[in-house]
Amino acid sequence: MDLQYFLSWRAALMLLLLPCGLQCMSVRILNEEPVHVVPDSSLVLKARIEHGPLEEVSAVSWEWEPETGISPDRVTLATCPGRGPECAGTRPNVHVNVEQQETTLQINGYSGAEGGVYAVTVTDHKGAKTTAHCIVRNYEAVHHVSVSVNVSHSTLVCGEAWGTEPHFSWFHERVAITKTVGRVSGDGTTLFVTKTPICGHFTCMVSNKMGHSSATYTAASCETEGKGTTAAVLCSVLLLMFGGVLAFLLWRRHRHRNRGERLHEHLDDTI
Template sequence: MELQIVHFIRTVLLIQICLLWSGQCLSLHFTNQQPIYVIKGHSLILQVQLDLQDGERVAKVTWDYKANNSAKILTVAEFPGRVSNGRVTVDQQGSTLKIRDYHPADSGIYTVTVTNQSGQRRSEQQVVQEYLAVNHVSVMVNVSHCTLHCMEAWGTEPTFTWLHEQAAVTEEVGRVSADGTSLYISSSCCGHFTCVVSNKLGHSSGTYTAEPCERKNKATTAVVVCSLLMLLLVTSLVFLLWRRHRYQSNRRERLIEPYEDTL
């Protein structure tokens, strides 16, 4: 956000200065100010926005490329003019550069230079990197605070998800940090805690194993056993009372003689 504000202020000042000097001013900026990440085999598309004044027109557009850790600058495309190879095309009067079948060697810094009919030149740069899969996920624990930290090696745009005993972490188990990398455990620190890191290319995971949650399991088993014993005891008591009631009823019936009904 701060970079966008600085870029906007710089553009406004540049326009004002140019208008005072010559009545014309060439301004341009990339539609995406952040570094661009491209998946291997996909297409890289760079687009620059041109802000032309009345009567101003573009005479030439040049796209240059410098690989990471290299001082050599190569011209990728010119408009009007040529392109470096069959994978490269330019559209929209040179304001859009497209490279098909992107591979890691295409990563680096791309510079677009625009020249107007008065010979004024303006340049802007865009950083391009390969979109990488997540790798080497690990979980570290802070025992004193019962906090787990998830780390990932170099994946692009990683997202973090926590599981406890293969189920999603609930508020009863713990609280996840805003960026998802940390889990603050609020219940007993036991069982298996798994951190799953994912992005567009897949996912990877790491697990921290604490002491088994035996106490909870034992307590649950004890409750079940006690409940069964209580149910058995009540059933036996009801059966005994029923038998006693039936015995007493039969005994009263036998005490009444048949001839007493005829009196």
Template sequence: MSHRWSVSLLLLLLWPSWYHCMTIHFQTLQPVYAFPAECLVLQIQINHDSTEKIAQIRWERETGNMKDPGNLGKVTLITFPGQAKGLDGRLSLDQQGTVLKLEGFGLMDSGVYIVTVTDQGGAETSAQCVVKEYEAVHHPSVRLNVSHSSLYCVEAWGTDLRFSWLHEQAAITDAVGHVSPDGKTLFVSSTPICGHFTCVVRNKLGHSSATYTAEPCKREGKGTTVAGLSLILLLVCGGALAFLLWRRYKRYSNRGQRLRDDFEDNTQIFSAHSPALRWTQNHT
């Protein structure tokens, strides 16, 4: 019995050293994408009880990849309390070391950011966050799957990509086909595939596009429509020409009639008032 009490008393005395309930986590569990030349901000939240005192917060970064272990490296960036600045003045801490700010983010700043919190007893708690550079759209391409009557848009670069499709520079309609939920695949309804299909890839840094060109689409009834329009135009022009000729003929006809009438009237007047005519009449 006395032995059990001794063990219980020893565990009670050692309780503060082995009982550790501090937890930390980043604001997001997803990878963080930083824009080139802009400011990267990482923030952590520390959960602990009032008896636990924070002795140090250490920020580190691990770069490289597992396929090339020789390029793996883990460096200490900044600590709190301790350094006021880091990385040639680009790095700083705020809010008691829980907020990391990195000015002028570049590709070399990508990696796994690790923050370690040490309490007054020397116990450490860590959390990590993956940081990548936000990449612009590069050069997409379009591939044809003949067996499935579909077009697939491929983009190997870029972050947060959004896909959309155009047919003959117009939005896709049900008559043309439908797009997959992720926007990468266009299932074409018409057979055979014809015309120009353009895939447009966008993100926050811009957009780029690629076009697949098939055989020109045949427009049904196009020849009949053109012939009908040509006939109507010919009839209109013929009617207008006939009307102009009729008006011209009518105008000249009226003018000739007026000239004849005027000539006859003048002849009668001349005959009635002629002296020779009056002398002849008087001597008859």
């Protein structure tokens, strides 16, 4: 009996010495931050709850506060029991559900003013709380595209102010860049021009979910090369035409000479 009593106390002591084994609760938000949301769309945040077999979730709450500013006050979006169906938020467009090891916050009709720091707090059956945070920002349109040139290195660099997830595309005379014109860097911002000399219009277009904007760098005109080619072709055509006319005249002269000789021989025979 004493041995059993001793072993039970030893087991309890081991549990106390292993707080993150059977009795440690944690929560983490699964979205990769910062989360960018297009205004008037839906914001969805998911959080994973980890706890041991001796732990129970008694409550889950979601809160919001501005990312910057002087007000440290948090706004409660929803408070839900640890288990149960979807619970109502403090506003009609806020919905939260709690499953056994996951909770989801959804805000429909997200507005630009709702960007900030979102916090999910999990409370266990003993009243202990653990919290995870996530930064949410507005999805910004593309702004102020510009193209700068480094002539000595034959490179063009495309810049953009603060658009979210910008995608860069390059065009030469409204045609996508080919190997004969240049090579685009991995991130799309830099064009290494291989065409010599650098001439024509180089356009950088930056786009994302909300639209696109572009900027153009204009180098020396490429028309000189085109004019030279056109002049060469025209000269060849003129030479061919001149040669044809000359050959025709020579043929005609030769024909008349033969006719004259035959006529003269005919008159001699008659006389």
